[in-house]
Amino acid sequence: MLPTPSTSHVCFDRVYEPAEDSYLLLDTISSTSEAAFLQNRFGHVSSTPPLILEVGVGSGVVLAFAAANARTIFGRNDVLTLGTDINSFACRAASQTVSTALREPTSSSSIFLDVANGDLAGSIRPHSVDVFIFNPPYVPAELPDFSRHENFNTLPAGQEKTTFDQDSYLLELSYAGGADGMVVTNRMLEQIPNLLDLKRGVAYVLLCAQNKPEEVKRHITGWGPGWGVETVGTSGRQAGWEKLQIVRIWKEGA
Amino acid sequence: MKLLTLNFLTCAIKTCKTQPASFPLHPRDAELEIVETDMNLPFLKNILPRLMWDELRTITSELGLPDLPPTPPTRSNLVEGGEKDAVAEEEEQEEVVEEPTQTAKDLHRILLETCIKEGKLVCGACGHEYKVMEGVANFLLPGHLV
Structure with a gap:
């Protein structure tokens, strides 16, 4: 069992707290079968280091886990990790989570780049990502009112604390996914073919039962010849409304 | 924010x-720190083919940093005494301790230790400016540009 990175410094009033979905991602990418898949793709010692991008890092627990356990998961110590989040408080918290995890004595000495504040992967150079990870806001709930974003994304002028409304808004960003919980995920899925490395790119996206995962998978298969999609991790089998799964999306024959 | 980013x-x-x-973004009014x-020599050797060298040179020159050589270093340039061939490395089961050259140290310093703390990143195509505050770049766009 690989260690879970510490997030004790993170204020969960305004940054998503690691939960079942986060842990499912950790378990999935480090599972024997996925680690074998990833090592087969990226494990050759002197190939170029893969860039791992997580969008919506929140506390940073998933990115930190990938960075600190790079040797076990990817078969190499020199992977690059990069994150984005729409919430500037999450960006700072996640940076600290990854840096702290990498200082642990048992940690892989992989390379953490930065966490940028942005909308999805809008600022990432096309086809530069080898491993993409996304735990989206997947709950079917009304999207927050983005007109407040600029004000709510920083501390109120002259204040040292966020307001209650601000915290509620920032947390809504982390879970509310609009109709079917798929509005944000659909925008992200659209970017994936352009984002992934043409030869070896692979994406892990978390979906809940409400997202109609089978429809989502059919849609991805329709991207064209060569695109593969497969469920590689599941949890919440007790048929609760939040049954979760991780789908792996990749280009075949790479 | 690291220059390698x-x-x-x-x-x-x-x-x-x-x-x-639109690539690379150009730093303006940058305060560096x-x-x-820690240096990761295997990483430096392996990342070479991924570096957009000309663009990196543009960025370092815009930041007023010492000029990078016109062509990227080779793997061997980074290892004191040159890189051992793959066979020798395998025989010694990766136990070979390689010493980084000054070139490797300089590259490490530029890519991973030189950070933009405050300033702007400017798009060379549209001129849009993205702020960097406390080391975090902000790529959020105003509503009319999304």
Whole structure:
């Protein structure tokens, strides 16, 4: 069992707290079968280091886990990790989570780049990502009112604390996914073919039962010849409304 | 924000993506800081083919840093006494301790230790400016540009 990175410094009033979905991602990418898949793709010692991008890092627990356990998961110590989040408080918290995890004595000495504040992967150079990870806001709930974003994304002028409304808004960003919980995920899925490395790119996206995962998978298969999609991790089998799964999306024959 | 990060970033405005001038983003009014971090020599050797060298040279020159050589170093340039061939490395089961050259140390300093603390990143195609505050770049766009 690989260690879970510490997030004790993170204020969960305004940054998503690691939960079942986060842990499912950790378990999935480090599972024997996925680690074998990833090592087969990226494990050759002197190939170029893969860039791992997580969008919506929140506390940073998933990115930190990938960075600190790079040797076990990817078969190499020199992977690059990069994150984005729409919430500037999450960006700072996640940076600290990854840096702290990498200082642990048992940690892989992989390379953490930065966490940028942005909308999805809008600022990432096309086809530069080898491993993409996304735990989206997947709950079917009304999207927050983005007109407040600029004000709510920083501390109120002259204040040292966020307001209650601000915290509620920032947390809504982390879970509310609009109709079917798929509005944000659909925008992200659209970017994936352009984002992934043409030869070896692979994406892990978390979906809940409400997202109609089978429809989502059919849609991805329709991207064209060569695109593969497969469920590689599941949890919440007790048929609760939040049954979760991780789908792996990749280009075949790479 | 590390200079190596700029190797993977571009303008966030959709219509800019197809414009070659949207990469790299150009630092302006940048306040730099050095954040020391452990050197990972295998990483430096392996990352060479991924570096957009000309663009990196543009960025360092715009930041007023010492000029990078016109062509990227080779793997051997980074290892004191040159890189051992793969067979020898395998025989010794990766136990070979390689010493980094000054070139490797300089590259490590530029890519991973030189950070933009405050300033702006400017798109060469549309001129849009992205702020960097406390080391975090902000790529959020005002509503009319999304």
